[in-house]
């Protein structure tokens with residue numbers, strides 16, 4: 001499966017239909033889309049039928065005023081709103097509390113690390129999106145309308161929790177190792 005990731009915030013003068021147009025263009029080309037953004041862009045991406053969205057609890061709270069987004073039921077209800085809007089799958093990240101996957105059939109499963117890590121959580125969400133993209137790209141099945149098998153749900157949650165945990169352990173975001181010149 002070919003996957004497009006639309007990740008991050010957009011500048012103030014970005015066209016309103018930026019995410020929606022890209023989702024539609026990707027679908028016309030047979031490409032699956034993961035959207036990791038916030039605010040109206042996130043909602044518009046869902047309405048355009050994004051295959052995956054990856055909000056954190058605060059981003060859901062900003063969009064839908066359920067009672068307490070840190071309560072499991074309210075979080076599931078808010079993720080469900082994104083599904084009702086048109087997103088096929090919602091992967092909610094909850095910081096040290098891990099991740100929950102909700103799809104058209106309701107909440108599927110959740111996962112978290114056995115212990116809370118001390119480190120730098122900035123970019124952990126990005127790492128979870130990278131893990132999701134890698135899982136989808138490795139999947140030869142391209143029927144996005146089909147319900148994700150339980151085994152795939154487990155793999156996605158495990159990989160996303162593991163890779164994001166490794167990002168937390170990196171002391172600085174985006175650290176790289178210089179390579180020698182030829």
Ligand SMILES: Nc1ncnc2c1ncn2[C@@H]1O[C@H](COP(=O)(O)OP(=O)(O)OP(=O)(O)O)[C@@H](O)[C@H]1O
Pocket residue numbers: 055056057092093094095096097098099112113115116117118119121122123124125126127128160161164165168
């Ligand atoms: N302290 C922690 N210990 C263990 N795992 C963590 C911790 N913080 C984050 N994670 C993992 O990283 C995932 C993503 O983190 P978070 O929910 O903070 O994403 P985010 O707010 O989108 O981050 P960002 O936008 O900075 O990339 C969580 O779902 C969890 O699995």
Ligand SMILES: [Mg+2]
Pocket residue numbers: 036056125126
């Ligand atoms: Mg994020």
